[in-house]
Amino acid sequence: MDDARTRLIESTRELLWERGYTGTSPRAIQERAGVGQGSMYHHFAGKADLARAAIRSTAQEMVPRSRAHLEGPGTPLERLRAYLRAERDALRGCRVGRLVQDAEVVADASLREPIDEVFSGTLQRLAAVLREGQAAGEVRADVDAGQVAAALLSVLQGAYVLARAHQDPARFTAAVEGVLALVAAPR
C-alpha cells in the first residue's frame, strides 16, 4: 500500500499532464490522491514543491525509455525509427514538453531545469545516433547532426500540437513519418 507522499506525487504528475501547472490546484491534488489538506502540507511546502518532485520524477522516467530505443539493437537508422515511432499518446501531449508552455514553470528555474536536462540528454543521444548513421551511409551525410537532432525532437513535440489542434492522432504519425523519410539517405 502506497503512502500518502507517494500518492501525492503520483496525482500531481497526472494533473500536471492533464491540466498543466497553472491549471492544477492543491485541492485537486489532494482529492485525487485521497489525502487530506494537513497531510499534504506536512509532506510538501506547497504547490511548487510538489510540482518540483513530480516533474523530477517524470523527467527521470523518460531517460531510460529514450535510451532503450536509441542505444538498443539495430542499425542507427533502425534505432532512430524505433524511437520516433515508439507508442505515444498523441492527443494527451508530452508529459514534459507540455509544461514549458506554462509561464509559471518557465519563470521558476527549479521547475524548468529538469525539463531542460531531459531534452539536452535526448538531443545528445539523437545526435550521436545520427552521426553513427552518417558514418554507416544510412543517414544523409551532408547535414549537421546537431541541427537534425533538434529537428527530430522538435517534430515529436510539434506533432503533439498538431494532433491536439485537429484532435486526430494521425497528424502525429504523419509528421513523424515525414521527417523519417527525410532523414534516410536517398537510394
Added chain:
Amino acid sequence: MDDARTRLIESTRELLWERGYTGTSPRAIQERAGVGQGSMYHHFAGKADLARAAIRSTAQEMVPRSRAHLEGPGTPLERLRAYLRAERDALRGCRVGRLVQDAEVVADASLREPIDEVFSGTLQRLAAVLREGQAAGEVRADVDAGQVAAALLSVLQGAYVLARAHQDPARFTAAVEGVLALVAAPR
C-alpha cells in the same frame, strides 16, 4: 482612439499568448484594457466569448503572413526557407499553437476550430509548395509531400518548445535549419 471592445480583444490576445486560457482572468483582461467590469460584460458574454473573439482574430492574422512567404516570389525551396526562417519570437511561443495545450481550449469546439483551420490551411499550402519543389527538382522527390508538410509545421511548433525549455532562441534556429537541410534535394 480605440473603443473598449477593440481594446478588450487586444488585451485578451496578449494575455492568451502570455498566460494561456486557464491563466487568463477577466479581471486581468479588464485591467490591461483599461476597461471596467460592467463594460466588459456589456460587450462580451464572458471569458469564453472574449477568448473566442481573440483567437479568431489572431488566427485570421496568421493566414496572410504564411501566404506572403509561401506564395511569394522565388523558387519553391526559397519560399519554404523564407517561411521557416521568418522572424519569430522563439521564447514567447506560437500565439496559436500554445493554446492547444490548454485542456479547456481543446474541450470547447468553438475555441479549437479557428486553430484547427489555420493549421490545416498552412499544411495545405506547405504541401503544395513542396510538390512544386519536387517537380522542379529542388526537393527530394522520394517523399510524401503531405507528411513532410506535417513535419515542417511540427518542427516550427516543436522548436518553440525546445527554445522555451532551454530558454535559448538558438534552439529554435537549430531545429529549423536542421529540417531545411533535410528537405533540400541532395546535390
Added chain:
DNA sequence: GTCTATAGGAGGATAGAC
C-alpha cells in the same frame, strides 16, 4: 455603455488540535 455593489466558490496556505 459604463460604474459600483454584491456574491458564491476556488486557490493557496497557516494554525493548532489530536
Added chain:
DNA sequence: GTCTATCCTCCTATAGAC
C-alpha cells in the same frame, strides 16, 4: 502524520444604478 478550522485573495459572473 493527519484532521479541522480559518484566512485572505482571486475567479467569474449577476444586478441594478447612472
